Amino acid sequence: MTHALPGYVCAEDGARADARTAPWCCPLCGGPWDLDFAPDPAAVLDPAAGPHSLWRYGSALPLTGAFAVTLAEGNTPLVPLSERVHAKLDFLMPTLSFKDRGAVMLAEVARRLGPERVVADSSGNAGTAFAAYCARAGLSCEVFVPEGTSAKKTEQMRAHGATVTVVPGGREAAAVAARGAADLPGVFYASHVFNPYFLHGTKTYVYEIWEALGGHLPEVIVVPVGNGTLLLGAALAVEELARRGVRPPTLIAVQSAAVAPLASAFHAGAEDAGAVPQLPTLAEGIAIPAPPRARQILAAVRKAGGTFLTVTDEQVRAAQLDLARRGLFVEPTAAACWAAVGPTAPDDPLRGRTAVVPLCGAGAKTGLAAPAA
Structure with a gap:
């Protein structure tokens, strides 16, 4: 039986498209798609009765029917870092990063569409996730x-059978190359930025917190932001759970001080973010100089009564070491949120509130940050 796929809608101009035939971006403005979907707040949400994966939140997800693609992703633990702050260990996901949450959704969509091949662009973690889940789905993949x-x-990507194409230049150059391939016939562009199904995968991060805390959310959720896929997924879940009567948390977004277009725009009161130079930083996973969903990210943080914080490489390095000495070895990008709100932060941005911070990627992927020369 073929199940319908919710279609796409553009937040900027209202354009709509069928997910089975749509181009990878809005044909009118070239921007990313949103999904024409909202779960029914009256639908039964009983994750304990579901499978041991993020598909346990099926009534809140945009894909119905049998889910063939899974590696038992999700259900990552919450562990205390202090009396009021917990860390969610998404570096324990199958490919060692939170990107598995969105990758499994896109791989399932691609499996249903049956393309000749899947292409993606990534600075690392999204690519490893897509490679693994395409392998699981039996799909040809190029990153x-x-x-x-x-x-x-x-x-890791090559081990999963993906073709890896190294593009001269930075992160944006890789994206441009992938989008060129995405325009070819028979290609599904598994974009964690432009395809909204990815966001409905990352929103399960907050649903899991809600489940683990007995039907509540903390006062603050701290999120690292580059392209904003975890933050926008979190915002979706917060809004959906609010319709079920769950008190929404404040969202605090964290960027690297070296590449912080969103933080700069937020504190300037701007509705959109201008591009900034691509400077080197230890937090390479959030070093995005021109996020395509900048307007949505800024609006989501403001709606949640939140703010943006920035962290230096020195703070990230100290936070990575602090976490390692607590038994948690994560990559530098994953330490950014702890750098922003942990004991080495220059002030107390949490102001005594309860909070959850994500530890999004394993230290085994990159190793320990080298000290400054």
């Missing part, structure tokens, strides 16, 4: 990565 991408991550 475009910028030069300088961690050798451990490209090795």
Whole structure:
């Protein structure tokens, strides 16, 4: 039986398209798609009765029917870092990063569409996730990565059977190359930025927090932001759970001080973010100089009564070491939120509130940040 796929809608101009035939971006403005979907707040949400994966939240997800693609992703634990702050260990996902949440959704969509091949672009973690889930779904996959991408991550992609195409230049150059391939016939562009199904995968991060805390959410959820896929997924879940009577948390977004277009725009009171230079930073996973969903990200943080914080490489390095000495070895990007709100932060942005911070990627992927020369 073929199940319907919710269609796409553009937040900027209202354009709509069928997910089975749509181009990868809005044909009118070239921007990313949103999904024409909202779960029924009256539908039964009983995750304990579901499978041991993020598909346990099926009544809140946009895909119906049998889910063939899974690696038992999700259900990552919450562990205390302090009396009022917990860490969610998404680096324990099957490919060692939170990107599995969105990748499994896109792989399932692609499986249902049956393309000749899947293409993606990534600075590392999204690429490893897509490679693994395409392998699981029996799909041919090509990942475009910028030069300088961690050798451990490209090795992981190739091990899953993906073709890895290294593109000269930075993250945006890899995206441009992938989008060129995405325009070819028979290609599904598994974009964690432009395809909204990815966001409905990452929103399960917050549903799991809600489940683990007995039907409540903390006062603050802290999220690292580059392209904003985790933050926008979190915002979706917060809004959906609010319709079920759950008190919404404040969202605090964290960027690298070296590449912080969203933080700069937020504090300037702007509705959109201008591009900034691509400077080197330890937090490479959030070093996005021109996020396509900038307007949505800024609006989501403001709606949640939140703010943006920035962290230096020195703070990230200290936070990575602090976490490792607590038994949690994560990659530098994953330490950014703890750098922003943990004991080494210059002030107390949490102001005594309860909070959850994500630890999104395993230290085994990159190793320990080297000290400054």
